[in-house]
Amino acid sequence: MADALISFLIEQLASSAFEQIKENVRLVLNVEKEVHQFTESLKTIQAVLKDAENRRVKEAVVQDWLDKLKGVSYDMDNVLDEWNTQALKQQIEKQENEGENTLVNKKKVRFSISSPCNCFRFGHGRRVVIRHGVAKTIRQLNIRLTSIAEERLRYQFQSTTASGIEEPQQPKTSSLVDVSEIFGRENEKHTLISMLLGHSTSTGEEERGPLVVPVVGMGGMGKTTLAQLAYNDEKVKAHFEKRIWVCVSDPFDEIKIAKAIIGKDDTPTSDELDAIMQSVSKSVEGKRFLIVLDDVWTENDTKWNKLKLALKFGADSVKGNRILVTTRKETVARMMRATTHMIHLDKLNEQNCSSLFYYIAFFDRKKDKTDLFETIGNEIVKKCNGLPLAAKTLGSLMRYKNTLQEWCEVLNSEMWEIEEVEQNVFRPLLLSYYDLTSEIKRCLLFCASFPKDYKINKNNLIELWMSQNYLNSKNKTLDKRSIGQKYFDDLVMRSFFQDFQNDYYGNLENCKMHDIVHDFVQFLTRNECFIIESNGVNQATVLPSDSIHHLTLMLEAKGPLSLPTPFHGCKNLRSLTTLNYRRVTTTDWDLILQLKCLRALNLSRIGVKEVPKEIGELLHLRYIDLSWNKKLKELPDAMCNLCNLETLHLERCESLEKLPKAMGKLINLKHLYLDGCWGLSGLPKGVGRLRGLQILDRFVCGGGDDKEILQLADLGSFEHLQGTTLQIRDLGKVKDGCEQAQKAQLEKKKHLLELKLHFWSVPHTQQRISDEEVLDALRPHQDLKSLWVYRYEGSTLVFGNWIMSLQHLTHLSLYQFEYCESLPPLGKFPYLEVLRIGGMRRVEKVGFELLGIEETQTSPATATAFPKLKQLRFEWMDNWEEWDGVGDYCQVTIMPCLSSLEIDDAPKLKQLPDFLLHNRPQLQLKGYKARDLARRGKAVSSIG
Numbered sequence: 018m019a020d021a022l023i024s025f026l027i028e029q030l031a032s033s034a035f036e037q038i039k040e041n042v043r044l045v046l047n048v049e050k051e052v053h054q055f056t057e058s059l060k061t062i063q064a065v066l067k068d069a070e071n072r073r074v075k076e077a078v079v080q081d082w083l084d085k086l087k088g089v090s091y092d093m094d095n096v097l098d099e100w101n102t103q104a105l106k107q108q109i110e111k112q113e114n115e116g117e118n119t120l121v122n123k124k125k126v127r128f129s130i131s132s133p134c135n136c137f138r139f140g141h142g143r144r145v146v147i148r149h150g151v152a153k154t155i156r157q158l159n160i161r162l163t164s165i166a167e168e169r170l171r172y173q174f175q176s177t178t179a180s181g182i183e184e185p186q187q188p189k190t191s192s193l194v195d196v197s198e199i200f201g202r203e204n205e206k207h208t209l210i211s212m213l214l215g216h217s218t219s220t221g222e223e224e225r226g227p228l229v230v231p232v233v234g235m236g237g238m239g240k241t242t243l244a245q246l247a248y249n250d251e252k253v254k255a256h257f258e259k260r261i262w263v264c265v266s267d268p269f270d271e272i273k274i275a276k277a278i279i280g281k282d283d284t285p286t287s288d289e290l291d292a293i294m295q296s297v298s299k300s301v302e303g304k305r306f307l308i309v310l311d312d313v314w315t316e317n318d319t320k321w322n323k324l325k326l327a328l329k330f331g332a333d334s335v336k337g338n339r340i341l342v343t344t345r346k347e348t349v350a351r352m353m354r355a356t357t358h359m360i361h362l363d364k365l366n367e368q369n370c371s372s373l374f375y376y377i378a379f380f381d382r383k384k385d386k387t388d389l390f391e392t393i394g395n396e397i398v399k400k401c402n403g404l405p406l407a408a409k410t411l412g413s414l415m416r417y418k419n420t421l422q423e424w425c426e427v428l429n430s431e432m433w434e435i436e437e438v439e440q441n442v443f444r445p446l447l448l449s450y451y452d453l454t455s456e457i458k459r460c461l462l463f464c465a466s467f468p469k470d471y472k473i474n475k476n477n478l479i480e481l482w483m484s485q486n487y488l489n490s491k492n493k494t495l496d497k498r499s500i501g502q503k504y505f506d507d508l509v510m511r512s513f514f515q516d517f518q519n520d521y522y523g524n525l526e527n528c529k530m531h532d533i534v535h536d537f538v539q540f541l542t543r544n545e546c547f548i549i550e551s552n553g554v555n556q557a558t559v560l561p562s563d564s565i566h567h568l569t570l571m572l573e574a575k576g577p578l579s580l581p582t583p584f585h586g587c588k589n590l591r592s593l594t595t596l597n598y599r600r601v602t603t604t605d606w607d608l609i610l611q612l613k614c615l616r617a618l619n620l621s622r623i624g625v626k627e628v629p630k631e632i633g634e635l636l637h638l639r640y641i642d643l644s645w646n647k648k649l650k651e652l653p654d655a656m657c658n659l660c661n662l663e664t665l666h667l668e669r670c671e672s673l674e675k676l677p678k679a680m681g682k683l684i685n686l687k688h689l690y691l692d693g694c695w696g697l698s699g700l701p702k703g704v705g706r707l708r709g710l711q712i713l714d715r716f717v718c719g720g721g722d723d724k725e726i727l728q729l730a731d732l733g734s735f736e737h738l739q740g741t742t743l744q745i746r747d748l749g750k751v752k753d754g755c756e757q758a759q760k761a762q763l764e765k766k767k768h769l770l771e772l773k774l775h776f777w778s779v780p781h782t783q784q785r786i787s788d789e790e791v792l793d794a795l796r797p798h799q800d801l802k803s804l805w806v807y808r809y810e811g812s813t814l815v816f817g818n819w820i821m822s823l824q825h826l827t828h829l830s831l832y833q834f835e836y837c838e839s840l841p842p843l844g845k846f847p848y849l850e851v852l853r854i855g856g857m858r859r860v861e862k863v864g865f866e867l868l869g870i871e872e873t874q875t876s877p878a879t880a881t882a883f884p885k886l887k888q889l890r891f892e893w894m895d896n897w898e899e900w901d902g903v904g905d906y907c908q909v910t911i912m913p914c915l916s917s918l919e920i921d922d923a924p925k926l927k928q929l930p931d932f933l934l935h936n937r938p939q940l941q942l943k944g945y946k947a948r949d950l951a952r953r954g955k956a957v958s959s960i961g
Contacts, residue, residue: 019083020066020455022090023059025489029097030056051152055093055159058166062086065174072172074439074447074541079172082165084544084564089161091566091589094486095614095637096154098661102636105660109682187448190311192262194245198376201369202243205360209247212358213307213339214256226329227306227338229355233347234362235512235531236445237406240343243362244309247341257339259306267452269315271324278308278328294323298331305335313344314452316352325353345449347510363515364403364531371398373405377412390415393424400432402532410441432533433540446537449511459487460504461513464530465538465546466567466592472527473514475505480664480688484617484639485591498687498711498739521828522741522770522802542567560587569594591637592617610634621645621666633658642666644690650674657682657703669693678725681706691715692744699726705734712740720750730760741770745795749777749810754787758794771803771828776810793819803828810836821845827885832856833893842869844882844911852883855892864901870909881910890919892944897923902931919943920950929954 030052073080212230232240247253248262263277275293276284279300285292308328315321325340332338344350350359365373375394397415401407411427414437418424432438453461460482467473479501482488488497488504495503508514514528530538539546546567547560560568568590590612604623610631612618617640625646632638633655641659643649644666650673656662657679665683667673667690674696680686681703689704691697692714699719704710705727713735719726729751743766751757763769774795776788789811796819797804804826811834826846833856840863843852868882889912891897911932918933920926921944929950933940942948 019087019090020063020070021459021487022087022094023063023066024455025486026090026093026097027056027059027063028489030059051156051159055155055162058159058162059090061166062162062169064176065169068175069169069172071451072174074443076172080544082168082172084562085161086165087545088564088589089158089165091591091614093155093158096151096158098637100151102661105684106658109660109684113682187266187312189266190241190262190264192245192248192260192309194242194249196246196249198373199242199246200373200376201365202239202246205243205362206246206250209243209341209360210250210253212360213247213253213341226325227308227332227340228358229325229340229342229350229353230358230360231342231344231350231353231355232360232362233344233350233512235515235534236345236449237404237442237533238362238364238512239405240345240362241311242405243360244311244341244343248307248309253307256305256337257307258304259301260308261306262309263311265310265313267314269313269317269320271320274310274324275327290323294327297324297327301328301331301338303335304332305337306332307339307341309341309343311343313342313349314346316346316348318352321353345445345512347512348507351510365405365408366403367398370401370403370405370408371395374398374401374408374412374415377409378415380416389421390424393421393428396428397424400428400532404442404531404533406445407438407442407533410437411435413437431539432536433543438536439540442533443537443540446534449513450537450541452511453507456487456489457504457507459485460501461508462538462542462546463487463567465535465542466548466569466594467530467535468548468550468569468571468596469532469535470529471596472518472529474527475525479505480640481592481617483663486616486639496711520741524741563589566590567592567594569596571596587612589614591615592619592640594619595621595623606631613637616640618642625649628652628656630655632656635659636661638662639685640664643670644668645670647671650696652677654679660684662686664688666690667694671695673697675699676701676704678703680704683707684709686710688712688740689714692742699723701725702727705731708734709737710735711737713738714740714742715744715746718745718747718751720747720752729754729757732761732763736765738766739768741768742773743769743771744773744775746775747777748774748791748795749788749808751787751791754791755794758791761795763795763797765798767798767800769798769801771805772797772801773805774807774809776806776808797823799823800825802826805830806832806834808833808835810834824848827851829853835859840867843867844869846883848885849883850885850914851888852886853890853892855890855894857897858893858895860894861896862899862901863897864899868909868911881913883912883915884910885914886912887914888917888919889915890917891923892919892921894923894926896925898925898927900926900928900930915940917941917943918947920947921945926950 069079069083073083209230209232212228232243234240248260254260261278263274265274272288272290272293275297279285279293279296283296283300285296287293328338328340342349342353342355347359350356364370371394374397375391378390378394394415397411398408401411414427414435415424418427427435433443450458450461463482463485464473464478479488479498482501482504483497488500490500509517509525509528513530513534515531516529517525518527520526544562544564546569547565548569548571550571565587566589568587570593572595587608588611591614593609593612593615594617604620604625606629609618610629613635614637615635616637618635618638619640619642621642622645625643626648628643628649630653632653636659638659639661640663642664645668647669649670652673654677657677660682662683663685665686665688669692671693673694676697678701680701684707686707687709688711689707690712694715697715697717699717702725716727716729716732718729729745729748732745748754763772774792776791788809792806792809792811799822801823802825804820804823809831820841823846825848827848828851829843829846829849830851830853832853835856835858837857838859838861840854840857840860843849844867870880870882915933915937916939918940919942923946926946927950929947934954942951
């Protein structure tokens, strides 16, 4: 973690932009020598950081040394950031004074000072004071860093260029297994054996070589054990003529693996690759084989392809060959192109985990004695959270503890305080951790700031990483969100996250960390991340270290939001998060405003009614979350002084009436969340200057009279929107609607997946015609997947010429169309899965027009209406009387995938159409009306 921070600092100190800072500071004190010495000390320390990171787990003094190093590095980061911020503010003020409305280019102002005389256009005396302060701070930091660099000699760290650095040893495995110690995994074993013995389900798969079956899971989950069970199964033994078990580990040595496949007796004397691979082919020729490659780490397909090619040539005459691979990295399975038959190994259920624990813990104990320990033992089992290795380790530990007090001590201790857990359970996780790049290590360890079992939102996590400046890459073409996505995917592929939840469109949205992984990252960050669970109003908490940088507060009882004592330990905080604070009575802003180093501040759901103007002094802030503070009415203008701010969450601030006029000064703002801010009547004109905005989930159209409010046409200026959802409100009050809708350029917003269009209700004919024109001009990108249209007041639902071109549409919702009398041919959408229709009070009949079937169609048997539709919902259809069947067109396939039908508030509807009344045993009916009509028709066998 320190390595990534130091690498970033070195890069900044060596940048051409920082030369300008030195030039300005040199006018007061010559600090060029100080900066050079500071940089050289960082480089010297950087050379031994790998060894220090390895040793800190076992040596507390090394951990202390690293904490001091990170402390001075963070302080230098603050100095650079403060200077950059002052320069940035001066650029903004210059534009404000000159009345410029052009965008400030962030790349041009990063440490940007055009010349010494132009920096800080205020009194000469103040310039001197600031420069003097910067120079003095750098000198003090250099003294501290020099001492730390000299102290490293005491620990005799090994340089990364030197040999002999102790690396965590990866344990060797064999094919032997004690079946009596295995609990659970019956289903996984059955699945795996079926894959090993069965035929390939993919055409041509075995023509490309032996079928690869990967078993993927986090360290300690039992991948090797599952492979051993399958390898020693009697059916497997009888099926394969040749079985070979190879412990691969890291590095992936194709020569060593090849020799293990060949066998000692037949191994050639030459170590030439060609001779070895020829022998591999010969050794498996004409034989059905099973090869287990246990613990594979490499993602290098070059080495893998050499081995697979040799096995393919040797096995061409025999089908059914298998390569069973165990790995903790899904990227390995992808590299092997083996995701079709991949098995993800999940945790044991509580019963099997408990059985494994007690089998080991109560070995050779009498039953009457074990009963005394079971209550405590059950709680200890919960600590394992289904991880077999943890159950074995704690079971072995408890076998030799004979008193209830000893068992209670284990129960009440943190996992990392148990030496056996640290040595046995954390060791496999350390192997995975050390395999990460230093940048991704920082991202993983930040997750220690979340409590156990916390649902982590992927996008929010990436924004928090961004706020801490973790997302830097040598590839300057990648934006930070893309880098964060890459880092997140890497952690997912390595099994650091679990319990995944997808959004509407199948994209990963939320996840959790396994409890043991959480314990592990807390173990590694115990001096940097801290979580306080407060159960009492006056409960005093002392931070364990002044080096805490990420603090999470969890309040269970009603009371004020307060910070730990003594407060001085908090002043280095870079993130402050409040959770479970729905019952906060007051917020002590005086304390929060002293946290001058904060990069991220989360005060969501705590009943904030007012934000003080002094928040504008927290100049390092990149991330603010004020969401779900329903009584918050406005934000202070001073918040616009936060020129580093990148993310602002205001979702569900229902009373928020306006945003500050000077929003245009937030030139680094990339993410603005306004969903659920019902009180907003428009967005200030300054928001239109934020051309770098990537996420804007809610846009409120101005009516044209107020020149300080954004108009619909201004949407066209946001060229870099990457958010998946955009809601446009008050379309009905747009003047020159057609022209403005065209200028909004929705068609160019290719990342947009969901579009919500809200029209305003104005009861006169001219406005209704305008709605049709506006809708016709709002053509979105053709890849749109979800469309919502509300309170549309056109007389016909034409959707211009564009709606039927949305061939990727999966969700469609149409509500409160007061003047529409018929429905469009929605049955033509090839991928539509969810359709919701409501509030169409003039619709009396639904028939062929909805299905998209013409009554004059000559070949009805070839048609399919709604081929992918799964959910259909009608509500608030006051005058709907008839829903026609298809009559003579009964051969037409209609809604073959429909699984849910809901009808509510359709009092005049008399019956369901014939195509819903036959052969639909899986159809679930929801809503009184749908159930009632089904009972009358006696057509649906199961009513949901």
